[in-house]
Amino acid sequence: MKKVAFIFPGQGSQAVGMGKALYDYSNDVQAAFQQADTLLNTPLSSFIFEGPEATLTKTEHAQPALLLVSSLLVRQLKEHGVNPSMVAGHSLGEYSALVAAGALSMDDALKLVQTRGRLMEQAVPTGQGAMAAILGLDAKSIQEVTESITKQGEVVEVANFNCPGQIVISGTKMGVEQACVQLKEKGAKRAIALNVSGPFHSSLMKPASREFQVALEQVTFHDAEVPVYANVTAEPVQEKAVIPNLLIEQLYSPVRFEEILQRMMEQDLDAIVEVGNGKVLSGLVRKVNRRMKTFAIQDPESLQTFMDWYKED
Incomplete structure (x- = not known):
């Protein structure tokens, strides 16, 4: 069998x-x-x-x-x-x-x-939360950026460890947008906004x-x-x-x-x-x-x- x-x-x-x-x-x-x-x-x-x-x-x-x-x-x-x-x-x-x-x-x-x-x-009220898939960057680099932005007042956290080179982040709309900009500057190949209704798998x-x-x-x-x-x-x-x-x-x-x-x-x-x-x-x-x-x-x-x-x- x-x-x-x-x-x-x-x-x-x-x-x-x-x-x-x-x-x-x-x-x-x-x-x-x-x-x-x-x-x-x-x-x-x-x-x-x-x-x-x-x-x-x-x-x-x-x-x-x-x-x-x-x-x-x-x-x-x-x-x-x-x-x-x-x-x-x-x-x-x-x-x-x-x-x-x-x-x-x-x-x-x-x-x-x-x-x-x-x-x-x-x-979370519609439009106030967001998620994005980050491609081509390691988890440590992503977590450093999300923790830094969260300390400044906009929540953004790692939501999914999917596979090598694909990690999803989740948080406030502003927090996710800021993280996407900074992660691309750090070397992420792409940051793709996800079509979801809220910041799932975040605090x-x-x-x-x-x-x-x-x-x-x-x-x-x-x-x-x-x-x-x-x-x-x-x-x-x-x-x-x-x-x-x-x-x-x-x-x-x-x-x-x-x-x-x-x-x-x-x-x-x-x-x-x-x-x-x-x-x-x-x-x-x-x-x-x-x-x-x-x-x-x-x-x-x-x-x-x-x-x-x-x-x-």
Whole structure:
């Protein structure tokens, strides 16, 4: 049996029309989409399949939409006899990973991420926060600049360690703009503003984390069946008692995705499989280790391609 890890995309990977081929493929999937609409009291399926893009991109819609598509793809994989040896997700994707590992039910996760998305949008008024991807500069240089600007009164912090040469910063609009100018002067190849609604994974999200703790207390967690690599620590966890606190910290802490990938690759994997819309994380895997076998499963066709490989002797 081949040894595979599942990884799950986060916000930004959503696209109008995602999951439609999966929806058309199975009556069970259609029923699950309809149940999600009822559970969340919102026409999520319509936003996913028809848009408009601006509505789907809203954090409180994008997060459950991505989780729903990823979790239903996992369901298909498990029905084909594929179970991961370990899982991880990028930011929001950590919830999809917890569902895949049996630590959270899909229904509970959908409600949680809808609440999470709403609180994240409310934490900082629209237009006052920003994020940017910094390409081609080392983490130490980036942290020196962000710490210097923050000391002067404008918050800007490292939000995502994605892969070698790609680090995301987050903070006030002014802080991020100042950092982008200074980082390019320091040698960054590019500084790309991200199309997000807030300064995620920065200390500006702490107000959201306090309210989110209340939502987490209403949910039943289970011990994970396989290791889940946590965004906050880049360490594998399985104990239900520690998972909620990691999810609270995740809101205002950096995503240590490069470390997560490195640690997964130390476990003798045959492949890392991105489960959900897009191929963003597969690209990060290749930047960490070009020799690592990767798959991106987002529809029945890509599922079949993976299964053909999985069944080979």
